[in-house]
Amino acid sequence: MNNDFPIGVFDSGVGGLSVLKHLVRIMPNERYIYLGDTARVPYGNKSPETVQQYSQQCAQFLLSHQVKVVIIACNTASAVALEAVRQISPVPVIGVIQPSAEAALRATKNGTIGIIGTRATVGSNAYAHEIQTLTTTEHINVVGQACPLFVPLAEEGWIAHPATRAIAEEYMKPLKAENVDTLVLGCTHYPLLTETLQLAMPGVTLIDPGEHAAEVTRRVLTTKHALAHTQEIPSTRIDYYVTDIPATFPQVAKQFLGFDVPMPLLVSIEQLGRL
Amino acid sequence: MNNDFPIGVFDSGVGGLSVLKHLVRIMPNERYIYLGDTARVPYGNKSPETVQQYSQQCAQFLLSHQVKVVIIACNTASAVALEAVRQISPVPVIGVIQPSAEAALRATKNGTIGIIGTRATVGSNAYAHEIQTLTTTEHINVVGQACPLFVPLAEEGWIAHPATRAIAEEYMKPLKAENVDTLVLGCTHYPLLTETLQLAMPGVTLIDPGEHAAEVTRRVLTTKHALAHTQEIPSTRIDYYVTDIPATFPQVAKQFLGFDVPMPLLVSIEQLGRL
Numbered sequence A, B: 001m002n003n004d005f006p007i008g009v010f011d012s013g014v015g016g017l018s019v020l021k022h023l024v025r026i027m028p029n030e031r032y033i034y035l036g037d038t039a040r041v042p043y044g045n046k047s048p049e050t051v052q053q054y055s056q057q058c059a060q061f062l063l064s065h066q067v068k069v070v071i072i073a074c075n076t077a078s079a080v081a082l083e084a085v086r087q088i089s090p091v092p093v094i095g096v097i098q099p100s101a102e103a104a105l106r107a108t109k110n111g112t113i114g115i116i117g118t119r120a121t122v123g124s125n126a127y128a129h130e131i132q133t134l135t136t137t138e139h140i141n142v143v144g145q146a147c148p149l150f151v152p153l154a155e156e157g158w159i160a161h162p163a164t165r166a167i168a169e170e171y172m173k174p175l176k177a178e179n180v181d182t183l184v185l186g187c188t189h190y191p192l193l194t195e196t197l198q199l200a201m202p203g204v205t206l207i208d209p210g211e212h213a214a215e216v217t218r219r220v221l222t223t224k225h226a227l228a229h230t231q232e233i234p235s236t237r238i239d240y241y242v243t244d245i246p247a248t249f250p251q252v253a254k255q256f257l258g259f260d261v262p263m264p265l266l267v268s269i270e271q272l273g274r275l
Helices: A017-026 A048-063 A075-088 A097-107 A119-124 A126-134 A150-156 A162-177 A190-200 A209-223 A249-257 A269-274 B017-026 B048-063 B075-088 B097-107 B119-124 B126-134 B150-155 B162-177 B190-200 B209-223 B249-257 B269-274
Strands: A007-011 A031-036 A069-072 A112-117 A141-146 A182-186 A205-207 A237-242 B007-011 B031-036 B069-072 B112-117 B141-146 B182-186 B205-207 B237-242
Touching: A007 A017, A007 A048, A017 A031, A017 A209, A017 A249, A031 A048, A048 A069, A048 A075, A048 A119, A048 A269, A069 A075, A069 A209, A075 A097, A075 A112, A075 A119, A075 A126, A097 A126, A097 A182, A097 A205, A097 A209, A112 A119, A112 A126, A112 A162, A119 A126, A119 A141, A126 A141, A141 A162, A150 A162, A150 A190, A150 B150, A162 A190, A162 B162, A182 A190, A182 A209, A190 A205, A269 B269, B007 B017, B007 B048, B017 B031, B017 B209, B017 B249, B031 B048, B048 B069, B048 B075, B048 B119, B048 B269, B069 B075, B069 B209, B075 B097, B075 B112, B075 B119, B075 B126, B097 B126, B097 B182, B097 B205, B097 B209, B112 B119, B112 B126, B112 B162, B119 B126, B119 B141, B126 B141, B141 B162, B150 B162, B150 B190, B162 B190, B182 B190, B182 B209, B190 B205
Parallel strands: A007 A031, A007 A069, A031 A237, A112 A141, A112 A182, A182 A205, B007 B031, B007 B069, B031 B237, B112 B141, B112 B182, B182 B205
Antiparallel strands: none
């Protein structure tokens, strides 16, 4: 593994930029390659087999660019395709589930953790499984809630709209009823709704998977002595690839990253399929 | 063209079943082949080139089953890919735009027509263009409004939820301000929200594209003497194909069609790509 090799990040679309944001923040001297599978977004309503196939293709694309680590930014892909990607990858593969499960376990006081995400993520029980694997001594209650409307609300920019508040209140009801004290935002878009979610769940600790996946990535690269060499001036370089170019990419990307991004490069899904 | 050949219908997903419903209702003696490109749904946020390519692949699949007519149930595909599909089809290709444009022109009294749909459909101005083409003598004001939240709300089953009402009120504001008296439900999912939309737009005539596309299809087949032979007992037969099998298919399909459907057959997008 070469220290100068880039960090690869893929996602079903643009949402994974919320994970990239944290990577860039804590490792500003790295090169990054981001691939958003925008031609086939969303993964959340597709079958596990399909998500596994798409995820392997995305990872293969990153590997063909000599990445030193593959980060699966998409919760759905992390939930159902982590092993499938590990099978084809000679470099470490980091999903967003395990880092968030660890963070949620550290944060909870009453042992009741809520997970919100797509139907596929919640239905996979991947978070519950990971949490139970990580804790053998104590009983942890994991409550899942699919929130399919949050992604379109976030993409519509209705971050704090009354309708968004009403929908958040409705989705949060079962989680409140179970008295969760920690809530994993198990979908890349949900951090955009942090304010509304915190209002709906006062006093509850919100876990942003991107933050913790970035920490784990730094830990893995540090252990392998594979971090980029420190430079006095941050020298972040990011190459953006997508499988379809949505006209709204620059605006949506900026919303997630907080800084301006160039138009991405196009890689067709036929190219991905041939890798 | 053989009278016994099936009618082919394709859509980006399951929404096109709202069009199939009307076809079956008015032509109950036909065979139908329905293809939902569920592995790549939605088309509404993809580029025109991508939608054209996917649409040609879907049409090719139907043509390989010897359909006597191809119906593009998806508004986005009808808006940006009708000509692309016609280029490869030896049989008539019917989209949902022109039939609804004709119906809207017949319905409007004050000459102000609203179009709601995906960003791609509304952004294409296909309805406005079609309406202006059909009417050379009078001035028609066409007002478009993208409503990206309606599809997830419909799929969530929140047909008459207070949040759906609030969102509908918000989306309808610009259309009300323009005093539209006729509203085209320019997305296959929207007919599910008819009640909520009618409440938000009292007195306005709602146009369901599926109804009018079905009428045009019957007209075309009648002209070509290609309708299935009448039978005393309706003998509808429908073969369902999808590019990915969503676990919720039977429930969602029933919501659109109003009757029970079997699990669909799977055709991979690799197979589609090879046609």
